[in-house]
Each structure stands twice: as structure tokens, then as C-alpha cells.
Amino acid sequence: MKIAKAKITNFKCYEETFTLDLNGGLNVIVGANESGKTTILEAIHLALTGLLNGRPLKNDVTGYLFNLSAQDKYVKSLGTAAPLPPPTITIELFFSGDTAELAELEGDGNSEKTKSSGVVFKIEFDEESYKGPYEELVKTGTLASIPVEYYTTTMRSFARKGITARNVPIKSALIDSSSARLQNGSDLYVSRIIRDVLEEKERASISQAHRKLKEAFVSDPNLKLINQRITEAAKITRKAVSISVDLSSQTAWESSLMTYIDLIPFQYIGKGEQCVIKTKLALSTKKNAEATAILLEEPENHLSHTRLNGLIADLTEEHAKKQIIISTHSSFVANKLGLDHLIVLRDGAVVRISELRASDFFKKLAGYDTLRLVLAERAILVEGDSDELVVQRAYMDANDGRLPIHDGIDVISVGTAFLQFLEIAEALKIPTSVVTDNDGDAAAVEKKYAAYAGSENIRICFDPVEDGGDLKINSKPFNYNTLEPKLLKENDLATLKAILGVAAETDDQLRIHMRSNKTESALAIFNSDEKITYPKYILEAIAR
Structure with missing residues (x-):
């Protein structure tokens, strides 16, 4: 079922x-x-x-x-x-x-x-x-x-x-391990779980032991002396004023229950350990053990990758025959549990990675950044590290020094996999800009992204002008239609060589240097105190 x-x-x-x-x-x-x-x-x-x-x-x-x-x-x-x-x-x-x-x-x-x-x-x-x-x-x-x-x-x-x-x-068993509800030093979540585990005879035994402790407390001669002092000092009634403990309730012990882990009160152990214990205790209770549907809210809270990995392994192994529904922000959790099981939500739209044409690509993609696009309010897709740095700096120059991420915009380096990421962006209607080179063939770029020409959410940003020149490297024509030559086209030689700290005497020397040192050149531009002029297609990508 x-x-x-x-x-x-x-x-x-x-x-x-x-x-x-x-x-x-x-x-x-x-x-x-x-x-x-x-x-x-x-x-x-x-x-x-x-x-x-x-x-x-x-x-x-x-x-x-x-x-x-x-x-x-x-x-x-x-x-x-x-x-x-x-x-x-x-x-x-x-x-x-x-x-x-x-x-x-x-x-x-x-x-x-x-x-x-x-x-x-x-x-x-x-x-x-x-x-x-x-x-x-x-x-x-x-x-x-x-x-x-x-x-x-x-x-x-x-x-x-x-x-x-x-x-x-x-x-069903709904488990949210992140909640922290304390009363009298006891975590109510853990206390409730432990009470659920106990049989009636065990509960009665604890109640009796608790009552004996209270009776011993009340009969202590030191307490009698203290109560006498309180009555004399209070002067609020002719009757005796005293302090004691509640002896009337059969379940009074439950409100004063404190959970210890290795003799340390539960609320004083690490948050990550708290989340693991809560989750495992919740799953082990008789009621939840009988549940056929496990609903788990954000298991990654306060956990390192190592602890999270262990928790996920335990969860999937011990409850493999049950239906498990997990909500998460963590790409680590998503990757660990397998993208075949991944359901992506955004503004009421639903996408299953397993149903995408690009599903094989995302399953093979290394690392844990596959979900950055989904979680961003808006995304700018670039090809490599140098493009990412320049786009970030361009955005900062246009927005009072704020990084794109401060405004919910994630600049993501995707290599040449623009089309795979755009499939997700289009399905979830994520506002997305693509920053790409024309590589000397603007018509080919238009053809490649023709399916998104009328999209309300996706902008394909590239320079429609095809530049050329006589420069050759190892007998091969130099590509004047990548980011670095386009930056030089918008700025003069003196400005860029000063920012980059190179002694280039000609434009071609600077082009060769920037081509051979893409990331270093982009990092110098990103960190420079001096602003530069950016190509129009980059400005289009960062525009809101």
C-alpha cells in the first residue's frame, strides 16, 4: 500500500x-x-x-x-x-x-x-x-x-x-528533527518519544521513583528551615508560605523529565547530534515503526556531510520497504539518494530529473552543485571561471558593489552544458541568462538556442558582431570572438595592461597574454580598483 x-x-x-x-x-x-x-x-x-x-x-x-x-x-x-x-x-x-x-x-x-x-x-x-x-x-x-x-x-x-x-x-510518521522545544531543561520532542516507547508498567515504576524523590525533598529538614524563613519574610498572609514540588499529578514526572546523552543534558550536546538522535528515536518508536509512510523534513539540519551520509544510509537501509518522502535544500542529499528519486518544486511547477531529456547528463555530473539553478531566484549561466568572475564584477559595478548572490542571482559555470541546464530553467520558469561567445559564427549560436527565442524567462546573450584579424598562434587563426578580445575591444590597451600588470606593447601581445592566462586576467579585473567597460551582451545578461 x-x-x-x-x-x-x-x-x-x-x-x-x-x-x-x-x-x-x-x-x-x-x-x-x-x-x-x-x-x-x-x-x-x-x-x-x-x-x-x-x-x-x-x-x-x-x-x-x-x-x-x-x-x-x-x-x-x-x-x-x-x-x-x-x-x-x-x-x-x-x-x-x-x-x-x-x-x-x-x-x-x-x-x-x-x-x-x-x-x-x-x-x-x-x-x-x-x-x-x-x-x-x-x-x-x-x-x-x-x-x-x-x-x-x-x-x-x-x-x-x-x-x-x-x-x-x-x-504516516512526520519527523522534523530541527525543532527545539525546551521545558525545564528537557527537549519535549525527545521526552515524548521516550514516553511513547515505555509500557504502562514502566511508566508506573518511573512515577513511583519520582514520587519518592519528591517526598524525600519535602521532608528534608533544610527545606523546613527555608520555608520558615520565607513565611517570616513574605508578610503577605497570616498563613504559612512555603516552597515544595507538585505531588498531585500522576504524570508529574513527565514535565520534569530531562534527557541525558553520555551524562550530558540533551540541550547541551551538539545540534547535529541532537538532530541525528531525534530522527533515529522518532523512527524507532512503536507507532512510527509501524508507519508505512515516513515523512522527513530537511534531515540535513546542523549535520556535516559525514554525519548526514550516515543518517541517510541508515534511513534507506532500515526503512527500504516503506514509502519515504524527504524534503531538502541539500544537493548532497539529492545526489546521495539518487537523482532518479528527485522531485523539484518551484512556484507550483514540478520537474522530475528522471523525466528530462538531459537526465543522463545530470546523473553523471560530478559534485553537488546540480541544484543551484533550482534554488536561485535568478541564474546567469556562463561557460568557465573567467566568464564567471567578469560577470560578477560587471554586476557589482552596476549595483553599488553588491554581488549577484546578494540579490538572489547565482552565476553558475556550466561548461558547454547550457542546453541541459536550460531544459530545467524552462520547465520551472526560472529567469535565466546565458552568457556565451559567438566564436565567429553568430548564426550558429542563434540556431543552437532557437528553441528559446520566444521564451519569457530565458535570455541568450552573445555579441552578434563577428570580429576578425590577422593574428595567428601556431599557424592557427586567433579567435577574436571570445570574452578576452571583446573586453579589449571595449577598453584601450593602456587601461587593461595596467589592470593586468603586464608590459604588453601591442593589442596582439595583450590578446595572447589574456588567452594564455584567462582565469588570472579575469581575477585581476574582478579585484581591480578601476572599473572597465563591458561588452553589451554582458550588460544585457546582468540587467534585471
Whole structure:
């Protein structure tokens, strides 16, 4: 039994219905901040359990759960000739598998009207109970937000029958190891997990031991002397004032529980170790061990590559038969778990690396920078290190010394793989500029990138002018149509030789030097106190 597909409508960042197909095994969801990764995990867990942030949502419905745009449209429609009905949050989960339990959830009670097994969780206006009061409220013209007090939560199967989480055969465990909730020096997350592990007899034994400690504390003669001093000093009542501990609650020990790791209080050990322990403890609890779907939020928090590598290995080995959905910002996690499992999110768009024409290229690409393009607000693709340095400096000169990354722009050196990266950029509508040489054949460049000529998001920036000259190196004609000759064309010999610190006497000598020392020349330009003039195509690439 697996979750084959999730459909989310009006929940948090998703206004229009968002659909995500899921693998039966491992799913790695990657995206920038606010791209909706966490919302997906929360929505799946909510539809399976009715819980949000560990509490039953039916008692805690708030307007903040609704998509802001949907809420705004609803409020603005009130008082018009065609007011919109109160918006509804809908989460649909389509299941796959062939079991009797799933058969009981089968029907066409879903948005696709197809016969499938699954559940529908809704946060909707309770018209049966509140139609009259709602209409009166609307007539007053004072309604400025969604009237959540008139809302209810419902959970139904695709067979159109009301169900509870107990009726759903797929169980989920949502794990966020980054949360740090401390009370009386104890991490509530770890404390709760440990309590869940204990049997009733064990809990009773701890309670008895805790009570004995408290009774010993209360009967200590030193405490009696201290309480006498407090009563004399307080002068707030004729009755005795004293300090003690709570002896009334059977579970008082739980609120004062402190977790130790190698005799060190949990909150004092390293953050990375905390995250690993939380994740492993959460996965080992009886409830989560029985879960068929593991939802893991950003496992890379506070972890070095070595610790993260170990955690990922443990996770995939111990829970290989379960459906695992991981959200992450980390290209290391994505590469480690395999790009075949990678789902990329951006502004509601979804791209699977395995479905791209360039999928083989990205699978073979060395290093862990394959996702920089996805996580950037905007990207500038260049061929090599020298182009990257010059483009960075050009941007700084045009923007009061700010580096592109300060404005969410990532300058990425991709070698000659522009087309492979552009496939992702086009699919996710990432604003992207390509800085490329014309190499003496501008028509060939236009032909190469013809598919992106009308794109709203992609700009192909190159010099349309084909330059030439008599210079030859080892009997081969010099290429006047790369970055370095174009820089010399825009600036005079004296300016560039001073910046580069060379004694070139002619333009050709400087061209040869810059060709042989591309990165060093670009670095000198990047670090120079003196500004230079940049070719028009570079200025086009950095323009917003």
C-alpha cells in the first residue's frame, strides 16, 4: 500500500489544485524556501491522521491555513453581485496497492471522478449548522476574513463514507528533527518519544521513583528551615508560605523529565547530534515503526556531510520497504539518494530529473552543485571561471558593489552544458541568462538556442558582431570572438595592461597574454580598483 498521488487545493501556498505523483519507494523533494516542500508533508500527514503540529486540527482551525490569494478573492467578492462561497481546503490522497483494506476506500468520490482508492480531507464551511448565522454576518458587511468559527473538518474515503484515521491502512510518521522545544531543561520532542516507547508498567515504576524523590525533598529538614524563613519574610498572609514540588499529578514526572546523552543534558550536546538522535528515536518508536509512510523534513539540519551520509544510509537501509518522502535544500542529499528519486518544486511547477531529456547528463555530473539553478531566484549561466568572475564584477559595478548572490542571482559555470541546464530553467520558469561567445559564427549560436527565442524567462546573450584579424598562434587563426578580445575591444590597451600588470606593447601581445592566462586576467579585473567597460551582451545578461 502506497500513496500514488497527492492533490492539494487552497492549503497554505497552494491555491490552484497542486498535483504531485509519488514513487512507491523513495521521493526527494527539493525547492527553495517557500516553495511548498513542508506544506506537502504537512498536507499528506494531515489527510492521513487529522493532525497538524501534533494536535487534532478539528479543534484548531485557523484562517492562516488558507491560501492568502484565495482568502483575498473571497473577501473582495463579498458585497458584490456575485459573492464567492467560503473557500474550502481539500487534500486528496490516491492510494495504490491491491488489498482488502484499500478496497473499502474505493470509489469515485474524488475530483477526478475516477474509481480509485483514497481519502479526501476537507476544511470546509459547515453549511448545515451555520447557513443562517453566516448569511446574517455577510449582510452586515463587516466580514473581513474567512469565518473559521463556522468551519468543520471532514475525512471521507473515495467510497464517500465518513472515516477516521483508524480506518486508513496507510500510516504516516512526520519527523522534523530541527525543532527545539525546551521545558525545564528537557527537549519535549525527545521526552515524548521516550514516553511513547515505555509500557504502562514502566511508566508506573518511573512515577513511583519520582514520587519518592519528591517526598524525600519535602521532608528534608533544610527545606523546613527555608520555608520558615520565607513565611517570616513574605508578610503577605497570616498563613504559612512555603516552597515544595507538585505531588498531585500522576504524570508529574513527565514535565520534569530531562534527557541525558553520555551524562550530558540533551540541550547541551551538539545540534547535529541532537538532530541525528531525534530522527533515529522518532523512527524507532512503536507507532512510527509501524508507519508505512515516513515523512522527513530537511534531515540535513546542523549535520556535516559525514554525519548526514550516515543518517541517510541508515534511513534507506532500515526503512527500504516503506514509502519515504524527504524534503531538502541539500544537493548532497539529492545526489546521495539518487537523482532518479528527485522531485523539484518551484512556484507550483514540478520537474522530475528522471523525466528530462538531459537526465543522463545530470546523473553523471560530478559534485553537488546540480541544484543551484533550482534554488536561485535568478541564474546567469556562463561557460568557465573567467566568464564567471567578469560577470560578477560587471554586476557589482552596476549595483553599488553588491554581488549577484546578494540579490538572489547565482552565476553558475556550466561548461558547454547550457542546453541541459536550460531544459530545467524552462520547465520551472526560472529567469535565466546565458552568457556565451559567438566564436565567429553568430548564426550558429542563434540556431543552437532557437528553441528559446520566444521564451519569457530565458535570455541568450552573445555579441552578434563577428570580429576578425590577422593574428595567428601556431599557424592557427586567433579567435577574436571570445570574452578576452571583446573586453579589449571595449577598453584601450593602456587601461587593461595596467589592470593586468603586464608590459604588453601591442593589442596582439595583450590578446595572447589574456588567452594564455584567462582565469588570472579575469581575477585581476574582478579585484581591480578601476572599473572597465563591458561588452553589451554582458550588460544585457546582468540587467534585471
